[in-house]
Amino acid sequence: MKKILLAYLLIPLLLIGCSSEKPSLGFTYDEYKARINDALKQMGNKSTLKIIKEDVTDDGKKVIALSNNIMIFLVLNEDKIVTQANLAANDTAYLTEMDNFKFAFLLLIGTVDDSLSFGERNKVLQQLGISDEKVFAKDYTKSVIVKDIQYTYKGGFKEGTYVLQAEPK
Known part of the structure; x- marks a missing residue:
């Protein structure tokens, strides 16, 4: 857990803008937690x-x-x-809990924008280039904007960290 926290804090937050008046994603922490719990319940x-x-x-x-x-x-x-919202996973997740690792990316996309259908969430993964497991073996960064939310993936096995960030644009 410390490795993920350290990796997250050390990843250059090229992903964060400089403005102090940032637009919001439109929900509170408690509302976001409820979204996560609902999504996890649906997964059974x-x-x-x-x-x-x-x-x-x-x-x-x-x-x-x-x-x-x-x-x-x-x-x-x-x-x-x-x-x-930033999803961070480490290389242990990649190596030992691959199903959870892949699902976590969909979870972040779906909980940040719950108006997206399952197919649209998968399309975001495809646009980011992370629907193919081969991409996780190399250092890779890509951003896409979908419905005014910018999703940025940065990670790779060399770094040992995988981060997906979502923020309004």
């Missing part, structure tokens, strides 16, 4: 992911651990509304 026993721990980083980001190797970091504005 197809995934072993669940909220196992909640925490706050030193810089105020909310952390939701879905396993020891997969976490979601949320940036909130002063009104406690989520402005950015």
Whole structure:
């Protein structure tokens, strides 16, 4: 878990804009947690992911651990509304819990924009180039904008971390 947290904090937040007045994703931390729980309930026993721990980083980001190797970091504005969601997974997740690893990317996309159908969520993965498992073996970065939300993937086996960020554009 420390490895993911450290990796997340060290990844250049090229993914974060400089403006202090960032647009929000339109939901609170508690609403986002409810979205995660609803999505996990719908998956039933197809995934072993669940909220196992909640925490706050030193810089105020909310952390939701879905396993020891997969976490979601949320940036909130002063009104406690989520402005950015980041899924971080480490190489252990990639090697030992591949089904959960792949599902976590869909989970982030679907919980950030619950108006997307399952097919549209998969299309976002395809546009990012991460629907093919081969991409995880190399360092890779790509961004796409879908329905005014920018999704940015950065990661690879060399780095040992895989991050998908979602923020409004």
